[in-house]
Amino acid sequence: MGCYNGLRPVGILLYYAFxxxxxxxxxxxxxxxxxxxxxxxxVLIFSAWTLFSRISAFEAPSASMNVRGKxxxxxxxxxxxxxxxxxxxGYLPLRLADIQSLCLLMAGxxxxxxxxxxxxxxxxxxxxxLAGCSVLFRQNYVIVLALMVFVWFAYSIRLRSKAAAISxxxxxxxxxxxxxxxxxxxxxxxxxxxxxxxxxLVYAESTKQPYVELIAYSLPAEGAYAASLARxxxxxxxxxxxxxxxxxxFYWTPSLGAAPVDHTPHILDYSSTDLxxxxxxxxxxxxxxxxxxFFARPWLSIVVIAAFGSAAITAFMSEVEYRYFxxxxxxxxxxxxxxxxxxxxxxxxxxxSLPH
Numbered sequence: 001m002g003c004y005n006g007l008r009p010v011g012i013l014l015y016y017a018f019x020x021x022x023x024x025x026x027x028x029x030x031x032x033x034x035x036x037x038x039x040x041x042x043v044l045i046f047s048a049w050t051l052f053s054r055i056s057a058f059e060a061p062s063a064s065m066n067v068r069g070k071x072x073x074x075x076x077x078x079x080x081x082x083x084x085x086x087x088x089x090g091y092l093p094l095r096l097a098d099i100q101s102l103c104l105l106m107a108g109x110x111x112x113x114x115x116x117x118x119x120x121x122x123x124x125x126x127x128x129x130l131a132g133c134s135v136l137f138r139q140n141y142v143i144v145l146a147l148m149v150f151v152w153f154a155y156s157i158r159l160r161s162k163a164a165a166i167s168x169x170x171x172x173x174x175x176x177x178x179x180x181x182x183x184x185x186x187x188x189x190x191x192x193x194x195x196x197x198x199x200x201l202v203y204a205e206s207t208k209q210p211y212v213e214l215i216a217y218s219l220p221a222e223g224a225y226a227a228s229l230a231r232x233x234x235x236x237x238x239x240x241x242x243x244x245x246x247x248x249x250f251y252w253t254p255s256l257g258a259a260p261v262d263h264t265p266h267i268l269d270y271s272s273t274d275l276x277x278x279x280x281x282x283x284x285x286x287x288x289x290x291x292x293x294f295f296a297r298p299w300l301s302i303v304v305i306a307a308f309g310s311a312a313i314t315a316f317m318s319e320v321e322y323r324y325f326x327x328x329x330x331x332x333x334x335x336x337x338x339x340x341x342x343x344x345x346x347x348x349x350x351x352x353s354l355p356h
Contacts, residue, residue: 006199010184011136012097037092040103045084047106048330052080054113055300056338057345080337087329090253098254098323101137104130105144105327112171113299117155117164124167128174135178139194143313144327145175147306155298206319209238212268213245213320216254226319230269240278241270242315246325247285247332254323286312292335300338307331 005013019032052058059065061073091099112119112127119127131148134141149172156164178194186192206214210229217224233241270278289308292301307328314324 006185006189006196009097009136009139009181009194011133011181012100012138015097015100015137016095033095034093037094037099040100041088041092044088044099044103044106044330045081047103047110048084048334049077049080050110051106051113051299051303052334052337054110055297055334056341058341076337076341080333083333084330087326087333090251091323091326094253096254096323097137098326101134101141102327102330104137105134105141106330108132108134108175109148109299109303115167117152117159117161117298118167121167121170124170125174128171129177130174131171132175132177132179135194136181139181140310140314140318140324141327142178142194143310144306145172145178147309148302149175151302151305152298155302203319207317209233211319212238212242213249213322215266216321225266227266227268230267233270233275237275237279239312239316240282241268241275242320243282243285243311244278246315246320246322247311247328248281249322251322254321282312295339295342297338297342300335303331304335307335 015036016033019029019036023029023032053060058076059073061070061077065073088099108127108129108131110127111123111130114120114123131141131145135145149168152168152171153165156162156168181194182192185194185196189196189198191197205211206226209232211226212229213227215225215227227245229238229241286308289304292304295301311325311328314320318324
């Protein structure tokens, strides 16, 4: 009962309690925590790499390749890992839940996608269970799971594949591990939900205009402020602005260091052109996500549509923090690399077939 918090899920509370169980010295506890975070970071990036390799049929560097092929493959490997490290390494020294939850979700996806839309029953169940456990670390991943299962079932209907529908069902059953968080909240409040509704009221005002983005910092002292719009905008413009801030703004690390602007609170004075640009970006990203179906890689569509849907819903329902959109950014990195590699392979195949 001592691990209950109205906003923080039970998994991350147990995660950060573990170092104190194996060590009493604060310095040792910090190093154990850092080691656990490092393991999560490596699992996250390796799972993302596995998913990219599987989706794009990327051939890893091997002895059978010629010099040019090896150089090309190593260039892709290096670029992918560097981009992923830039996106994630800033979370390594922090006591947050972002890389821990995402490593479980990405590992679950990597396992569940081993057989395409029809993985073995064990892979679907285990993958679903790991993905479900990500909700025990960050509750909003329940949106991702729901969207993934929905798109998986949509593919099974489109392909008239009973096996794919069974696999999606097994994945959903495995993801039932997330219901532990729902039960935990119900046990303490009598309300079956993933957050304690009363505790969420604290953030109710920050989800409305004019507040766009919550920015936390630790220097010269711990604090936070909300970047706010200078004037009222339409509901869709407000959604587009929050979506852009969450998905495209970049900070080396959240909640660490000095505030990224010189004055607080920060006022966002956007012109009509800026607002049009944000709306265009939202629409283009949405259409590009839907266009992922044309690559004929079902798992690419499953994760990309889930990434867009979760980012849009998060921007609509909650206050924006850069770290809330980490899953979507990781998936769009996979999308970009996969699209580039598959396009290049298609072009190479065409040029090789041309008469010399």
